[in-house]
Amino acid sequence: MKAVILAAGEGRRLRPYTETMPKVMLPVANKPILEYVIDAVTRSGIDEIIIVVGYKKEVIMESFKDYTTVPITYVTQEQQLGTSHALLQAKNYLKEQTFLVLSGDNIIDHQSIAMLTKEKADYSLLIKEHPHPSKYGVVSIEKKELKEIVEKPKEDMGNFVSTGIYKLPFSIFDDIETFASQGIYGLSFVIQSLLNRNEIITTHQAKTWKDIVYPWDLIHVNETMLQHLSGSISGTVEKGVTLKGPVSIGKDTKVYAGCYIIGPVVIGEGCEIGPHACIFPSTAIGDNAVIHPFSEIRDSVLMDGVHLGSNSLLSHSIIGRDTSIHNSFSSIAGKTTVKIEDEYQKLSRMGAMIGEDCTIGSNVVVGPGIKIGRKCTVQSLTKIEKNIPSETTVM
Numbered sequence: 495m496k497a498v499i500l501a502a503g504e505g506r507r508l509r510p511y512t513e514t515m516p517k518v519m520l521p522v523a524n525k526p527i528l529e530y531v532i533d534a535v536t537r538s539g540i541d542e543i544i545i546v547v548g549y550k551k552e553v554i555m556e557s558f559k560d561y562t563t564v565p566i567t568y569v570t571q572e573q574q575l576g577t578s579h580a581l582l583q584a585k586n587y588l589k590e591q592t593f594l595v596l597s598g599d600n601i602i603d604h605q606s607i608a609m610l611t612k613e614k615a616d617y618s619l620l621i622k623e624h625p626h627p628s629k630y631g632v633v634s635i636e637k638k639e640l641k642e643i644v645e646k647p648k649e650d651m652g653n654f655v656s657t658g659i660y661k662l663p664f665s666i667f668d669d670i671e672t673f674a675s676q677g678i679y680g681l682s683f684v685i686q687s688l689l690n691r692n693e694i695i696t697t698h699q700a701k702t703w704k705d706i707v708y709p710w711d712l713i714h715v716n717e718t719m720l721q722h723l724s725g726s727i728s729g730t731v732e733k734g735v736t737l738k739g740p741v742s743i744g745k746d747t748k749v750y751a752g753c754y755i756i757g758p759v760v761i762g763e764g765c766e767i768g769p770h771a772c773i774f775p776s777t778a779i780g781d782n783a784v785i786h787p788f789s790e791i792r793d794s795v796l797m798d799g800v801h802l803g804s805n806s807l808l809s810h811s812i813i814g815r816d817t818s819i820h821n822s823f824s825s826i827a828g829k830t831t832v833k834i835e836d837e838y839q840k841l842s843r844m845g846a847m848i849g850e851d852c853t854i855g856s857n858v859v860v861g862p863g864i865k866i867g868r869k870c871t872v873q874s875l876t877k878i879e880k881n882i883p884s885e886t887t888v889m
Contacts, residue, residue, distance in 0.1 A: 495611055496591065497540045498584045499531055501598030502548030502571040507708055507834045510849030510867040510884055511814055516550045518598035519557065520712060521797055523719040523778050524760050526557060527706060530601045530719075536563045537604035539611055540594065544584045546571050576679025577658070578670045590664040592616065595681075597658050601715060603702040610661040610698065617688065617695040618661040622703040623653045629707075630655035631682045633697070640695040643682050656682065657703050708834055709812055709847045709865070716795050717776040720758035729765075744781065762798065786821070793827075794845070803856065810843050814850030814868060821856045830863035849884060 505517025512520070518528040528545075535543060541564055547554050548571040555568055569583045581595055594610055596602065602620070610618050619640055621633055632651040634642040643656055658681070669684050688695065704715045725740040729747030739757030743749060747761055750769035759773050762781035767773070771785045774792035779785070783796055786804035794811045802808065803821035810827040813819070825846035832839050846860040849867045855874030866872070867884030876888055 495540055495593060496542045496544060496588060497535045497594040497596060497607075498544045498546065498581060498588075499528070499535070499596050499598045500546050500577060500580045501528055501554060502546050502551075502574050502580050503599070504549040504574070505599065507837075508706070508712075510865070511709065511712075511812070513868055513884065514550070514850065515553045516547075517706070519550075519553050520706065521778070521780060521795065522601065522706075522712065522716050523723065524762050524780055527601060528554065528558075528598045531596060531598050532558070532561070532566075534602050534604040534607055535594070535596065538607035540564065540607075543567070544569060544587050545598065546580045546583050548572065548574055548580075577681040578684050579674060579679040581681065582667065582670050582674065585667050588664055592661060592663050595658075595660050595662060599706060600657060600659075601702065601704040601706075601719070602657070602659060602700060606698070606700040606702065607659070610659070613661055613696060613698070615694060615696045616661075616663040617693060619685075619695055619697050620657040620659040620700040620703070621654045621697050622657050622700045624655045625653070627651070627653050627655050630705075631658075632656075635697055638697050640685075640689060640697050642689065643686055645680070645682050654699075657700055659700070659703075660685075708832075708839065710832075710839075710841060710844055712795050712812055713776075713793060713810060713844075716778050717793065720760065720776055720778065723758040723760060725757060729761075729763075732769075735768075739775070750787075780815070797850070809845045811845035811847070813846075813848050814852070816850055817848055817852040817854070819848075819852075819854040819858075820874070823854060823856075824859045826859065826861050828862040830861075832863045832865075 501518045505512040519526045543566045571580045571583050631643050631645045632647050633654050723740045727743045728745040729743045731749045732751040734751035735749050736754045741755050741757040742760045744763035747765040749767045752770035753768040755773045759777045761779045764782045766784045770787045772790040776793045777791050779796045780798035782799045784801045788804050789806040791808045794808050796813045797815040799816035800813045801818040806823040808825050811825045827845035844863040847865040852870045854872045857875050860878045866882045869885045872888045
């Protein structure tokens with residue numbers, strides 16, 4: 495059986511991190527989101543993958559150019575019109591067979607996918623209970639059969655949502671093309687039309703399904719995925735370092751004396767940590783990062799190439815690739831309300847969100863939930879209390 499992974503979108507609500515890479519390539523516990531999806535698909539017995547790419551497609555194709563576990567074919571969605579339009583791009587590669595369709599930006603486990611591959615019905619859907627169902631396609635279920643799917647309902651329909659992960663027959667393309675001719679490109683509309691003509695669509699509850707919509711979701715999902723971390727040390731750990739719990743240290747990484755690390759923590763390859771740095775649980779540090787002495791990090795995601803100066807404090811924060819932060823930096827984590835496009839989100843605890851290729855001077859303080867775009871320069875002795883657009887200099 496083949497699987498189609500939809501990975502063409504940008505993820506505008508995740509800016510500035512998606513300004514140079516598609517949403518599916520954002521790192522969670524030092525692996526791109528898409529890699530988790532591909533791993534789950536191959537472990538479930540799928541023998542070929544078709545990835546629908548679009549926005550910044552070269553980033554995806556370069557990352558998986560050496561992947562050999564199963565064949566991967568790339569097809570391009572030139573315009574990101576909707577999920578059914580994205581799926582339509584893969585039609586010519588499916589050869590009239592039953593297939594799976596998944597989103598490349600949702601983490602899923604292989605056991606849940608296997609429930610679909612073993613399902614005898616032509617149509618089947620993975621569902622999941624969610625604390626905020628109104629943001630998704632909410633489903634109505636009767637005896638494990640799908641009865642209705644409503645996108646972002648205004649009325650309470652329960653807490654089960656569609657994961658967007660389906661087993662579908664090739665004949666679905668007839669319906670997709672009919673709706674596309676009317677300018678309708680949402681897959682949920684196609685599914686509801688099947689229900690209206692009494693097609694049977696079975697459902698299974700996914701074990702693990704994590705959706706990443708906003709920047710802070712990276713922190714929450716990173717924390718969840720690190721719970722499965724097995725400790726391993728491939729680098730060099732000097733005498734006098736304290737390691738507690740599962741800690742993964744990549745090759746060519748050096749952890750200097752006096753460091754105190756409590757897992758789960760993952761540190762990539764080619765890093766320098768300390769001396770006397772403290773790293774607390776639910777932290778992921780990418781490749782080629784440098785954490786200078788006497789700094790403290792907790793519940794944070796640091797992407798590749800980040801430099802954090804000495805005597806700095808980083809909590810519940812996200813730092814983009816190749817950003818350099820000088821000494822005595824502080825991210826204040828706390829309650830805040832963040833505006834993303836036209837939405838306001840209340841957060842119980844959030845630190846700084848800093849894009850890639852930034853230079854942050856010494857003794858800079860960033861307030862809760864503040865976003866600094868990519869390629870920004872913030873001079874020393876500055877307190878940042880409002881969002882900074884990309885390519886801005888703050889004096």
